[in-house]
Amino acid sequence: MVWGLEWAYILCTVLLSDFVAYGLHRWQHTNPLLWEFHKVYHSAPVMHPLTNYREHPVDNIFYALGHGLTIGLSGGCISYCLGYVPDMPTLYGVVLFSLLYNALGYNLRHSHLWLRWPGKWAYVFGCPAHHHIHHSCHPEHINKNFAFMFPIWDVVFGTFCLPDDNGKVKFGLGDGQEAVYTSCLGLYFYPLKKGLFHLKETFFPLR
Ligand SMILES: [Zn+2]
Ligand SMILES: [Zn+2]
Known part of the structure:
Protein backbone atom coordinates (compact mmCIF):
# COMPACT_ATOMS: atom_id res chain seq x y z
CA MET A 1 0.00 0.00 0.00
CA VAL A 2 1.51 3.33 -1.08
CA TRP A 3 -0.13 5.88 1.18
CA GLY A 4 1.38 8.91 -0.61
CA LEU A 5 -0.06 7.79 -3.94
CA GLU A 6 -3.46 7.05 -2.47
CA TRP A 7 -3.74 10.41 -0.69
CA ALA A 8 -2.59 12.14 -3.89
CA TYR A 9 -5.31 10.28 -5.84
CA ILE A 10 -7.97 11.30 -3.29
CA LEU A 11 -6.83 14.94 -3.31
CA CYS A 12 -6.58 15.16 -7.12
CA THR A 13 -9.99 13.54 -7.60
CA VAL A 14 -11.63 15.91 -5.09
CA LEU A 15 -10.00 18.91 -6.82
CA LEU A 16 -11.01 17.66 -10.27
CA SER A 17 -14.53 16.97 -9.05
CA ASP A 18 -14.80 20.53 -7.70
CA PHE A 19 -13.42 21.98 -10.93
CA VAL A 20 -15.97 20.03 -13.01
CA ALA A 21 -18.72 21.18 -10.62
CA TYR A 22 -17.61 24.78 -11.19
CA GLY A 23 -17.77 24.36 -14.99
CA LEU A 24 -21.19 22.67 -14.94
CA HIS A 25 -22.60 25.26 -12.56
CA ARG A 26 -21.34 28.10 -14.76
CA TRP A 27 -22.96 26.40 -17.76
CA GLN A 28 -26.25 26.15 -15.85
CA HIS A 29 -26.20 29.94 -15.64
CA THR A 30 -24.98 30.84 -19.12
CA ASN A 31 -26.99 28.38 -21.25
CA PRO A 32 -30.58 29.69 -21.67
CA LEU A 33 -32.10 26.17 -21.66
CA LEU A 34 -30.22 25.00 -18.56
CA TRP A 35 -30.92 28.30 -16.82
CA GLU A 36 -34.70 27.75 -17.08
CA PHE A 37 -34.29 24.71 -14.79
CA HIS A 38 -31.57 26.16 -12.54
CA LYS A 39 -33.75 29.25 -11.98
CA VAL A 40 -35.87 27.21 -9.56
CA TYR A 41 -32.88 26.97 -7.22
CA HIS A 42 -32.33 30.73 -7.44
CA SER A 43 -35.97 31.69 -6.93
CA ALA A 44 -35.63 31.29 -3.14
CA PRO A 45 -36.12 34.67 -1.43
CA VAL A 46 -34.35 33.60 1.79
CA MET A 47 -31.30 31.53 2.68
CA HIS A 48 -31.45 28.52 4.99
CA PRO A 49 -30.16 24.93 4.65
CA LEU A 50 -33.39 23.77 2.94
CA THR A 51 -32.82 26.33 0.15
CA ASN A 52 -30.21 23.87 -1.07
CA TYR A 53 -32.89 21.30 -1.90
CA ARG A 54 -35.18 23.62 -3.88
CA GLU A 55 -34.18 22.15 -7.24
CA HIS A 56 -35.86 21.02 -10.43
CA PRO A 57 -35.41 17.29 -11.28
CA VAL A 58 -34.07 18.14 -14.77
CA ASP A 59 -31.44 20.38 -13.13
CA ASN A 60 -30.46 17.49 -10.84
CA ILE A 61 -30.31 14.94 -13.67
CA PHE A 62 -28.21 17.21 -15.89
CA TYR A 63 -25.76 17.91 -13.08
CA ALA A 64 -25.49 14.28 -11.89
CA LEU A 65 -24.99 12.98 -15.44
CA GLY A 66 -22.45 15.67 -16.36
CA HIS A 67 -20.50 15.27 -13.14
CA GLY A 68 -20.60 11.47 -13.03
CA LEU A 69 -19.62 11.06 -16.68
CA THR A 70 -16.73 13.55 -16.48
CA ILE A 71 -15.30 12.14 -13.26
CA GLY A 72 -15.73 8.54 -14.45
CA LEU A 73 -14.09 9.21 -17.81
CA SER A 74 -11.18 11.17 -16.33
CA GLY A 75 -10.64 8.47 -13.66
CA GLY A 76 -10.57 5.85 -16.42
CA CYS A 77 -8.10 7.88 -18.50
CA ILE A 78 -5.80 8.42 -15.50
CA SER A 79 -5.81 4.70 -14.71
CA TYR A 80 -5.18 3.82 -18.37
CA CYS A 81 -2.34 6.34 -18.85
CA LEU A 82 -0.60 5.94 -15.47
CA GLY A 83 -1.40 2.28 -14.91
CA TYR A 84 -2.72 3.08 -11.41
CA VAL A 85 -5.99 1.48 -10.35
CA PRO A 86 -7.19 2.77 -6.97
CA ASP A 87 -8.34 0.20 -4.42
CA MET A 88 -11.74 0.39 -2.72
CA PRO A 89 -10.55 2.21 0.48
CA THR A 90 -9.06 4.93 -1.76
CA LEU A 91 -12.28 5.30 -3.74
CA TYR A 92 -14.25 5.41 -0.48
CA GLY A 93 -11.84 8.13 0.68
CA VAL A 94 -13.08 10.38 -2.15
CA VAL A 95 -16.69 9.61 -1.26
CA LEU A 96 -16.05 10.18 2.46
CA PHE A 97 -14.41 13.56 1.79
CA SER A 98 -17.36 14.65 -0.35
CA LEU A 99 -19.86 13.35 2.22
CA LEU A 100 -18.17 15.29 5.03
CA TYR A 101 -18.13 18.46 2.93
CA ASN A 102 -21.80 18.09 1.93
CA ALA A 103 -22.87 17.47 5.53
CA LEU A 104 -20.91 20.38 6.96
CA GLY A 105 -19.84 23.01 4.42
CA TYR A 106 -22.59 22.63 1.81
CA ASN A 107 -25.37 23.13 4.34
CA LEU A 108 -23.45 25.80 6.24
CA ARG A 109 -23.06 27.95 3.15
CA HIS A 110 -26.86 28.26 2.97
CA SER A 111 -26.91 29.75 6.47
CA HIS A 112 -28.84 33.04 6.60
CA LEU A 113 -25.86 34.55 8.46
CA TRP A 114 -23.22 36.48 6.55
CA LEU A 115 -20.16 34.52 7.69
CA ARG A 116 -16.76 34.55 5.99
CA TRP A 117 -13.36 33.09 6.62
CA PRO A 118 -10.78 35.64 7.78
CA GLY A 119 -8.39 37.23 5.27
CA LYS A 120 -7.15 35.23 2.32
CA TRP A 121 -8.74 31.99 3.62
CA ALA A 122 -11.99 33.21 2.02
CA TYR A 123 -10.29 32.75 -1.37
CA VAL A 124 -9.52 29.12 -0.61
CA PHE A 125 -12.52 27.70 1.29
CA GLY A 126 -16.19 28.36 0.60
CA CYS A 127 -18.25 30.20 3.22
CA PRO A 128 -21.84 31.52 3.55
CA ALA A 129 -20.81 35.04 2.42
CA HIS A 130 -19.29 33.65 -0.80
CA HIS A 131 -22.50 31.75 -1.56
CA HIS A 132 -24.82 34.61 -0.53
CA ILE A 133 -23.30 36.61 -3.39
CA HIS A 134 -24.09 33.75 -5.79
CA HIS A 135 -27.77 33.84 -4.72
CA SER A 136 -27.96 37.64 -4.88
CA CYS A 137 -29.72 39.34 -7.81
CA HIS A 138 -27.91 42.68 -7.42
CA PRO A 139 -26.34 43.53 -10.85
CA GLU A 140 -22.84 43.44 -9.34
CA HIS A 141 -23.44 39.88 -8.11
CA ILE A 142 -24.94 38.26 -11.22
CA ASN A 143 -22.92 35.26 -12.49
CA LYS A 144 -20.44 35.39 -9.61
CA ASN A 145 -19.16 32.76 -7.19
CA PHE A 146 -19.99 29.50 -8.99
CA ALA A 147 -17.52 27.40 -6.98
CA PHE A 148 -18.66 24.76 -4.49
CA MET A 149 -15.80 23.70 -2.22
CA PHE A 150 -12.90 25.91 -3.31
CA PRO A 151 -13.52 29.53 -4.47
CA ILE A 152 -10.08 29.41 -6.02
CA TRP A 153 -11.83 28.49 -9.33
CA ASP A 154 -13.73 31.78 -9.18
CA VAL A 155 -10.47 33.63 -8.55
CA VAL A 156 -8.73 31.91 -11.47
CA PHE A 157 -11.61 32.42 -13.96
CA GLY A 158 -12.57 35.94 -12.88
CA THR A 159 -15.96 35.21 -11.27
CA PHE A 160 -14.93 35.83 -7.65
CA CYS A 161 -16.79 38.53 -5.72
CA LEU A 162 -16.69 39.02 -1.95
CA PRO A 163 -17.48 42.53 -0.67
CA ASP A 164 -16.76 43.52 2.92
CA ASP A 165 -20.44 43.58 3.87
CA ASN A 166 -23.81 42.32 2.60
CA GLY A 167 -25.40 45.75 2.13
CA LYS A 168 -26.23 45.12 -1.55
CA PHE A 203 -34.37 23.93 -33.79
CA PHE A 204 -37.42 25.53 -35.46
CA PRO A 205 -36.85 29.29 -35.31
CA LEU A 206 -39.65 31.53 -36.58
CA ARG A 207 -38.73 33.16 -39.85
ZN1 LIG B 1 -26.39 28.80 -9.43
ZN1 LIG C 1 -27.11 27.75 -3.02
Missing part, protein backbone atom coordinates in the same frame (compact mmCIF):
# COMPACT_ATOMS: atom_id res chain seq x y z
CA VAL A 169 -27.22 41.44 -1.23
CA LYS A 170 -30.81 40.68 -2.26
CA PHE A 171 -31.88 37.06 -2.71
CA GLY A 172 -34.09 35.93 -5.58
CA LEU A 173 -34.21 36.24 -9.37
CA GLY A 174 -34.52 39.99 -9.61
CA ASP A 175 -36.86 39.79 -12.63
CA GLY A 176 -40.11 39.70 -10.66
CA GLN A 177 -40.76 36.03 -11.56
CA GLU A 178 -40.27 34.59 -8.07
CA ALA A 179 -44.05 34.24 -7.59
CA VAL A 180 -44.20 31.74 -10.50
CA TYR A 181 -42.18 29.26 -8.43
CA THR A 182 -44.23 29.41 -5.23
CA SER A 183 -46.51 26.49 -6.16
CA CYS A 184 -45.58 22.88 -6.97
CA LEU A 185 -47.29 23.22 -10.33
CA GLY A 186 -45.31 26.34 -11.26
CA LEU A 187 -42.07 25.03 -9.83
CA TYR A 188 -42.17 21.72 -11.73
CA PHE A 189 -44.03 22.55 -14.95
CA TYR A 190 -43.23 26.17 -15.78
CA PRO A 191 -39.50 25.36 -16.41
CA LEU A 192 -40.57 22.45 -18.67
CA LYS A 193 -42.79 24.79 -20.68
CA LYS A 194 -40.01 27.39 -20.97
CA GLY A 195 -37.47 24.68 -21.80
CA LEU A 196 -39.63 23.35 -24.64
CA PHE A 197 -39.98 26.91 -25.93
CA HIS A 198 -36.17 27.28 -26.00
CA LEU A 199 -35.79 23.96 -27.84
CA LYS A 200 -38.41 25.03 -30.39
CA GLU A 201 -36.65 28.40 -30.87
CA THR A 202 -33.31 26.63 -31.32
